Amino acid sequence: MANASRTRAGGPLSRLLILAILQVNFIASGLEPDFLYPLENVTIAQGRDATFTCVVNNLGGYRVSGDSATARVAWIKADTKAILAIHEHVITNNARLSVTHNDYNTWTLNIRGVKREDRGQYMCQVNTDPMKMQTAYLEVVIPPDIVYEETSGDMMVPEGGSAKLVCKARGYPPPRIVWRREDGGDLISRGGPQGKTKVTSLEGEIVNLTKVTRSEMGAYLCIAANGVPPSVSKRIMLHVHFHPLVQVPNQLVGAPTGTDVALQCHVEASPKAINYWTRENGEMIITNDKYQMSEINSSAYSVQMRLVVKSIQDGDMGGYKCISKNSIGDAEGTIRLYKMELPYLKSRGEDAETNYVETNDVRSSLQGPLREGGHRAEDADSGGRPSPAASYRIAPHAIFLISALAFAC
Structure with a gap:
């Protein structure tokens, strides 16, 4: 029987009875409504939802100036003095506003999709005598946007x-x-x-x-x-924008016949230039089995031009021009390709005769300020032959190394 009493005491009817008793006590005691928590300021991004929550105690049992009507909670836009809502009823003609009440002591003002014009001070007011109220500020922030x-x-x-x-x-x-x-x-x-x-x-x-x-x-x-x-x-x-500028790292390039050789020019130009190669007689060079051309972009305005002459012969010797033209001007650079002769000597082997090549440093012999058709002047004696101190022997297969270096340069 005691358990049944406890069960009934915890039911919905019991809770309503308790609220009624409390209301009678409030009327008898004459307690005035008061705010349990302060209204908090809200900062919200434009387009999002904002809420203000007002908690009022002792509201249900308070009579307004002896009238039979109980006190009410109202929401007001303080800076414009516009009444937004009373109790649970929205007064203003704004579909984005709504008010909720938890049937006890909490009233919430909801603003959906806040706009810049919603910013300002909001007031939660109780119509006591004298009136009681608390305010909070709604700040609407807007993400940046490029104009x-x-x-x-x-x-x-x-x-x-x-x-x-x-x-x-x-x-x-x-x-x-x-x-x-x-x-x-x-x-x-x-x-x-x-x-x-x-x-x-x-x-x-x-x-x-x-x-x-x-x-x-x-x-x-x-x-x-x-x-x-x-x-x-x-x-x-x-x-x-500027007119083209052509720089030639090596203006004189030497290589033996039968090898591949690479010629290079560095070009700077803006707007983008038209780049091409010609022979010294003005004949334009096109990509084929003999010539291979390529360009490598170094930056927004600089390009490395590269021309590979394959299996060079006597007819390939002479001048080559790298030419760059844009809408502002033009520029060109000249590279002279010459035949580098490599003398062959007999080996000092026991039985077989093997040819060797006497040469200076391989790389410096292929590119740089050389005389045409031979070695550096300072390395040759009066007979036009390399001095012994400046030479060393390379086996015939080293010619392939020379060819590879000529192509790499």
Whole structure:
């Protein structure tokens, strides 16, 4: 029987009875409503949902100025004095607002998909006499966004000219803008008190580049951030235009007949140039069984031109030109290919006769400032033969090594 009493005491009817008894006690005691917890400020990103929670004790048994009606909780936008809701009923014409009540002491104001105009002070008010209320602030933050119509696009400047990079962004709080090179290179700042300095980043909406060099060509990133994720960025390509420049590492190249030899030129040009090879008589060289051409990009504006002449013969000797042309100008470099004669000597073997080659250092004999058709002048005696001190013997199979070195160079 005692167990049944305990079960009934824990049922729904018992809980309602307890609430009724408490309400009678509140009426008898005359306790006034009070706030159990302070209303907390809310900071929320635009587009997300915000909630304010108001906890009021002793509300159910309080009569307003002796009236039979109990006290009510109302939500008010304090800065505009607009009544949003009373108890569980939304008053304002805003479908994004709703109010919930847990049937005891907690009222919640819900704002779905907050907008910038929702920011401001909100009040939870109880219509006691005098009125009681507490307030909290709703701050609506906005992630950064690039204003593309006010931000620079890809641009072209002549070498030595100036470039003005502009990046505009909106958001709340106002975004901070930082500039960086996409390749991680340095930015050159020339406007400070220290004159020309190299930095990894620059801050501000505008970056002024003066006396621009080809090394400053590339992609620049403007990054906008205000502490509200995500940060955003825009890529701006800076093209620096200049006429071609051709550099020839080895202007004189020597090799024995029957070997392959590689000729090289380094070209810098912007905009992109048309590069090709010719013989000294102006005949254009095309890729075939005799010639193999290739280009290797070293950077955004530099290219390594390479021409391989296969199995060179006497008719292949002479001048070769590497030519580069773009819309601004043209340039060329000249390489002279000469026949390098390798004298053969008899071996000092016991029975068989084996030919050997007397030569200087193999690499220096193939490329460099050599005289045509022979060895370096300082290594030859009056008879045109290499001095013994400057020579050594190489077996015939070393000719293949010489060929390989000629091709590698």
